[in-house]
Amino acid sequence: METHLAPEFAGSRAGQEAEAILRACVHCGFCTATCPTYQLLGDELDGPRGRIYLIKQVFEGALPSRITQQHLDRCLTCRACETTCPSGVHYSRLADIGRAVLESKVARPLHERLLRWGLRKVVAEPARFGFVLGLARGIGFLLPAAMRRKLPQPRPAGTWPNLQSQRRVLVLEGCAQSVATPLTNAAAARVFAKLGIQLVRAEGAGCCGALAHHLSAEAEALAYMRRNIDAWWPHIEQGAEAILITASGCGVQVKDYGALLRHDPAYAEKAARVSELARDPVELLAGLDLAPLGRPGGGRRVAFHTPCTLNHGQKLNGRVEAMLSQLGYVPTPVRDGHLCCGSAGSYSVLQPELSTRLRDAKLAALTGGAPELIATANVGCQLHLEAGADRPVLHWLELLDRPAID
Structure with a gap:
């Protein structure tokens, strides 16, 4: 797509990067076929092609409005359009x-600014999020039914294995996951301990930075990334062989550290190394002998929701289902498995009406094959689906950790 940058953007990194992405787009429209918001709303400006055109106008000097902002706000950044695009347009970065x-x-109304600030300052900080979640659970009987359903159910982590092994892998504790679903990483630690691998929690590591990054608080996001790198680096120097990220949304972010910090002379090389070491659990398990895990599935039927960050972001679609089958589970068919569930990080809070419509459609697809359980690979998807589901919604690693579901 021919683009003529306005003078204010012509010499900037953002302008040059945006121009390169815009020029790759041929405006074919294939992306609209897989865009969840376009399918819901039927508005060209609520699909990737329309949003690309809006961004192009801004970089060419047009004055944006609240309407422009709202169309971009409605984007889930699910990246389904990137999977579909024949030209390889990096839409999510644009x-x-x-x-x-x-x-x-474009100035946001005060209530929007406060909500976005609150999400960054509470959800990304485990101590604060834990306090707020505990308070909400304590007064849950006073809350409206719809809000009560959104409160995560307590998930005791159980025992973290006391394994000392030559094979050591770092594990990202994260922010919301460490508070709302602590069972996930504990289950991962028990599973990998059976396979002779020690999971190491690095003191000082925390939020991956994705929340701030997607809320346009770039300096804040980069600070989270640098903090994690500082916490992980001594362990990497001592031989940690990988960084395990059990939330697929965080996994996409950490795998992108190298690109996001490439202009930072103090962190560029370390960030690139961290991205090289980042692994989703299914990637790490794929190279191991899983015999010590037995066949925990026992023929149970499971619907697996592939998060967009696992499918379109990390390109690992189908891998978890294959592994669950290998371990004795029976994955049930899921219609339109490529479509987003509507969680999308903070999207379920910022765009509740669209998010709920997407969730309900996803749950209908997931339950169509009559599964006993629903499993997924990302904390946001797990909690979002759980709020509307009529059966248990688990992280798939819990299915490999039999005591967690027996």
């Missing part, structure tokens, strides 16, 4: 750049 420019040019 959306991040465009949103950041709009934040500086």
